Amino acid sequence: MRAGALLFSAALGFVILGGCARKSAPAKFDPLQNAYDTEPDWNDAQRIISLNYEEAQGKQIFYKQCVWCHADQTPAGPSNRSNVIPAPPLWNDGATLNSLSDAFLEKFTAQGGRAMGKSAMMPPYGQTLTPEEIRAVVAYARAIAVPAPKALSRPGQK
Amino acid sequence: MNQRNVQGLVGWVRRVFFGDPARRFAWVSLLLTLSLAVAPTKDFFRQWRHYQRQYSKFIEGRPDARALRGRAVSGIHQIWLPDLSVLDRCTTCHLGIAEPTLAAASVPQLFRAHPPIPHDAEKWGCVVCHRGQGPATEVAEAHETTVAWEQPILPIHFIQASCGTCHRDNLPQTPQLDQGRQLLARFDCTGCHKIAGIDRPAMLGPDLTDIGTKVSREWLYKWLKEPRTITDANGNVTVNGVDFGEPEMPTFRLSDLELRELSAYLSTRNAHPIQRYHFDPRIVARLSKRPGVADQGEARFRQMFCSSCHSLAVTRAGETSLIGGDIGPELTKIGSKVNPNWLAAWLRNPQEYLPHSQMPRYEWSDADLYEVTRYMETELTDPDLLADVPKLGSPTKTEIEAGRRLFVDKGCASCHVTEGLSPQEDFGPDLSTLGARNISQLDFGTAKIPRTLIAYTQAKISNPLSVNPAGRMPQYHLDPGSLDAVTTALLSLTGPPATRGMEKLIVVRQKPEFHPAGEFGKLYERYKCYACHKFNGFGGTLAPDLSYEGSRATRQWLLQFMENPQTLRPTLVLRMPQFNMPERDAAVFADYFETAMQSPAVDATLDRKEFTPAMAATGKQLYEKKYQCQACHTIGSAGGYVGPSLGNAGNWLTPGWIEAWLRNPQALVPGTLEPRQAFTADEIQALTAYLLTLKQSGPTRDAAPSARGAK
Numbered sequence: 001m002r003a004g005a006l007l008f009s010a011a012l013g014f015v016i017l018g019g020c021a022r023k024s025a026p027a028k029f030d031p032l033q034n035a036y037d038t039e040p041d042w043n044d045a046q047r048i049i050s051l052n053y054e055e056a057q058g059k060q061i062f063y064k065q066c067v068w069c070h071a072d073q074t075p076a077g078p079s080n081r082s083n084v085i086p087a088p089p090l091w092n093d094g095a096t097l098n099s100l101s102d103a104f105l106e107k108f109t110a111q112g113g114r115a116m117g118k119s120a121m122m123p124p125y126g127q128t129l130t131p132e133e134i135r136a137v138v139a140y141a142r143a144i145a146v147p148a149p150k151a152l153s154r155p156g157q158k
Numbered sequence: 159m160n161q162r163n164v165q166g167l168v169g170w171v172r173r174v175f176f177g178d179p180a181r182r183f184a185w186v187s188l189l190l191t192l193s194l195a196v197a198p199t200k201d202f203f204r205q206w207r208h209y210q211r212q213y214s215k216f217i218e219g220r221p222d223a224r225a226l227r228g229r230a231v232s233g234i235h236q237i238w239l240p241d242l243s244v245l246d247r248c249t250t251c252h253l254g255i256a257e258p259t260l261a262a263a264s265v266p267q268l269f270r271a272h273p274p275i276p277h278d279a280e281k282w283g284c285v286v287c288h289r290g291q292g293p294a295t296e297v298a299e300a301h302e303t304t305v306a307w308e309q310p311i312l313p314i315h316f317i318q319a320s321c322g323t324c325h326r327d328n329l330p331q332t333p334q335l336d337q338g339r340q341l342l343a344r345f346d347c348t349g350c351h352k353i354a355g356i357d358r359p360a361m362l363g364p365d366l367t368d369i370g371t372k373v374s375r376e377w378l379y380k381w382l383k384e385p386r387t388i389t390d391a392n393g394n395v396t397v398n399g400v401d402f403g404e405p406e407m408p409t410f411r412l413s414d415l416e417l418r419e420l421s422a423y424l425s426t427r428n429a430h431p432i433q434r435y436h437f438d439p440r441i442v443a444r445l446s447k448r449p450g451v452a453d454q455g456e457a458r459f460r461q462m463f464c465s466s467c468h469s470l471a472v473t474r475a476g477e478t479s480l481i482g483g484d485i486g487p488e489l490t491k492i493g494s495k496v497n498p499n500w501l502a503a504w505l506r507n508p509q510e511y512l513p514h515s516q517m518p519r520y521e522w523s524d525a526d527l528y529e530v531t532r533y534m535e536t537e538l539t540d541p542d543l544l545a546d547v548p549k550l551g552s553p554t555k556t557e558i559e560a561g562r563r564l565f566v567d568k569g570c571a572s573c574h575v576t577e578g579l580s581p582q583e584d585f586g587p588d589l590s591t592l593g594a595r596n597i598s599q600l601d602f603g604t605a606k607i608p609r610t611l612i613a614y615t616q617a618k619i620s621n622p623l624s625v626n627p628a629g630r631m632p633q634y635h636l637d638p639g640s641l642d643a644v645t646t647a648l649l650s651l652t653g654p655p656a657t658r659g660m661e662k663l664i665v666v667r668q669k670p671e672f673h674p675a676g677e678f679g680k681l682y683e684r685y686k687c688y689a690c691h692k693f694n695g696f697g698g699t700l701a702p703d704l705s706y707e708g709s710r711a712t713r714q715w716l717l718q719f720m721e722n723p724q725t726l727r728p729t730l731v732l733r734m735p736q737f738n739m740p741e742r743d744a745a746v747f748a749d750y751f752e753t754a755m756q757s758p759a760v761d762a763t764l765d766r767k768e769f770t771p772a773m774a775a776t777g778k779q780l781y782e783k784k785y786q787c788q789a790c791h792t793i794g795s796a797g798g799y800v801g802p803s804l805g806n807a808g809n810w811l812t813p814g815w816i817e818a819w820l821r822n823p824q825a826l827v828p829g830t831l832e833p834r835q836a837f838t839a840d841e842i843q844a845l846t847a848y849l850l851t852l853k854q855s856g857p858t859r860d861a862a863p864s865a866r867g868a869k
Contacts, residue, residue, distance in 0.1 A: 034314045035314055036315075036317060036318075037333075037334070053274065054273055057331060060330065060333060065833075068798075069789070080799055083788075083797060083798035083799070114785075119786070121789035122789075123789075123832075123835060124835060127833070127835075128824060128834050
């Protein structure tokens with residue numbers, strides 16, 4: 001009889017404890033700690049943009065291949081942008097690039113300006129960069145775009 | 159409630175529930191059933207079930223709900239990688255990891271698809287990269303440090319550390335890890351610590367056997383106290399990391415007495431007195447009368463492109479920045495540092511003082527050497543450099559002896575060689591397993607920092623006193639980016655592979671070496687070509703890869719270039735130094751390049767005569783109109799400067815090289831900037847013909863700076 005009561009209370013205890021299992025929230029990180037790489041906004045150095053893996057790879061390729069003509073400042077100092085006619089869009093120029101689809105930008109990069117009926121000064125990269133690399137460069141453009149693109153079609157965009 | 163009432167209640171309960179055996183049996187049965195229900199009930203409330211129910215709710219109503227539901231697992235899902243000893247249950251809750259339709263940022267992170275990475279997340283699981291506890295099924299245990307399970311999730315910012323656990327080779331995808339590994343080597347961490355994958359080089363810090371012939375005791379005192387001597391406009395020591403010429407020497411916390419003793423010991427290290435160089439007295443007499451000797455020296459310093467390896471601090475508009483390369487030390491205050499006799503001897507033959515030095519041995523005329531040394535002694539100075547050093551006087555025997563002991567005790571001998579003291583290995587703790595260290599294994603002392611391995615590592619580097627006031631670790635002043643990079647590289651050190659299976663997965667680091675023999679080998683060592691150029695995969699990255707230079711450049715051009723290096727890229731700040739190379743040396747280089755540095759992809763037999771003016775005319779049209787090569791290349795003054803100037807391509811390049819390059823630049827120089835175009839064979843021929851017609855008359859010997867001197 002006493003055993004029964006004990007059992008009863010024990011069972012009740014288990015049920016209660018089980019039901020109220022500690023629910024701790026997942027660890028919260030600083031958003032920048034949670035980024036594979038970062039890039040300051042080109043127009044506002046105070047705003048740091050976090051990049052995911054693909055965008056970070058795009059950044060790497062951009063700073064090697066594209067920065068010379070698609071940015072006003074390059075690792076070597078002066079930009080070649082002023083020597084290219086018509087001037088190529090800055091890679092963060094959302095106003096120009098946002099309206100162009102990923103597929104279009106990827107095709108343009110791969111086939112070059114001439115094949116797309118635009119300036120031949122943009123060479124084709126389809127035989128130099130892999131499709132993944134070209135996709136990454138476009139993903140990077142979307143990540144740093146000012147204004148930010150409205151339709152978020154890419155993974156992990158903030 | 160009083161006692162009577164309680165007794166009444168107990169009596170009532172006895173009567174109703176346990177009045178007769180049947181009742182007793184019924185109630186015990188009920189209790190038994192209930193207790194049997196405990197386990198399933200508890201199971202029902204498990205965290206992962208909660209998240210699986212949330213997932214079902216989340217995908218409900220989505221257009222692709224049916225497909226998602228079909229693929230969603232119920233119950234514990236695990237990925238087992240026996241080769242890595244990894245058991246991974248993360249996908250029990252993170253159900254959308256491989257669902258491409260759940261990639262949008264609007265999807266809660268818990269269910270969001272993994273962004274694209276080179277590894278298949280479904281195959282490799284999560285903990286191989288993210289760390290944390292794979293077998294855990296509770297949120298806290300999987301992600302954080304708990305009493306039983308200590309390894310927390312690695313913040314994504316440091317995730318490249320996990321890449322480095324298997325990929326010991328450098329990867330283009332992990333710039334932060336690679337930078338960190340380079341910094342570990344650059345700051346000679348291997349002097350005191352054992353670090354997997356980074357060998358102890360032959361020379362860490364400079365050999366101090368003869369340091370007494372180079373610098374004064376006062377300078378040593380100052381340097382040992384504070385090695386960062388570049389100050390900003392306010393006189394503050396700038397703490398801006400390696401980008402600002404952070405010396406590789408860290409700050410040791412030495413007392414005045416210790417500084418006196420160590421400087422006494424070091425200033426008496428002069429086993430091999432320098433041979434004072436005697437300038438031709440006539441030249442000295444002539445030059446010293448002339449005003450502006452130092453200015454002449456400065457001009458020569460610039461012409462020789464010393465700044466390609468050495469930087470100088472320049473203050474513009476109140477902001478101090480270092481201009482120049484970082485292969486050699488910055489020289490802003492060199493005149494207040496070194497003994498003038500030592501300087502002249504060093505410039506003439508650096509290897510005589512320091513056999514491992516990367517500094518090339520230049521050919522000097524007396525006039526040049528006199529002017530440049532005068533410039534360095536009088537202009538690159540700081541009268542206040544030693545202002546705060548107390549009067550030291552001559553070192554006493556006791557001081558020298560105490561300094562010698564300190565040299566060993568403080569760990570100086572771990573990086574620096576002096577005669578009679580051999581370098582100490584394993585002075586500091588082995589770091590080969592630092593990345594796998596548990597929090598309970600770390601001594602945080604009284605430091606007020608988060609209890610994480612990352613915070614601990616960073617405190618140890620940038621403020622070691624905070625963690626261990628009695629420790630011997632010196633202080634490094636790294637900028638935040640460099641500190642994170644070093645931390646990433648250290649976190650990647652998780653020790654030897656857990657299982658034999660993992661050994662197969664580890665990609666070892668390649669260490670190519672190229673040490674040619676013969677005449678060329680001697681000159682290659684003398685001019686230290688490999689400090690900037692790559693040869694067969696070995697060497698620096700500052701200047702072009704010369705592995706196929708014999709296929710690329712014509713002999714005539716090579717001879718001219720080495721005698722008077724001119725840049726092919728007008729925007730470059732760092733250029734090939736003026737070695738004042740004798741013709742004989744240039745010929746040795748040209749001979750070697752011609753015979754040994756050839757690319758199999760280049761047709762060396764291609765003759766210029768095969769290319770007609772008609773082809774060249776077509777080529778010009780292709781260059782200017784169809785492909786608009788002027789976007790990146792200049793001819794004359796017009797064009798872009800991404801690629802080299804082609805104005806002298808006809809003299810510079812061989813026909814075979816141009817042709818092979820146009821077919822596929824990447825095949826000749828992997829990773830080169832120029833993309834491969836889809837030229838037809840005829841177009842390649844026409845473009846080659848056109849480029850071969852582009853010729854500039856080379857600089858005459860009179861105009862060349864090297865024509866001066868040697869008198």
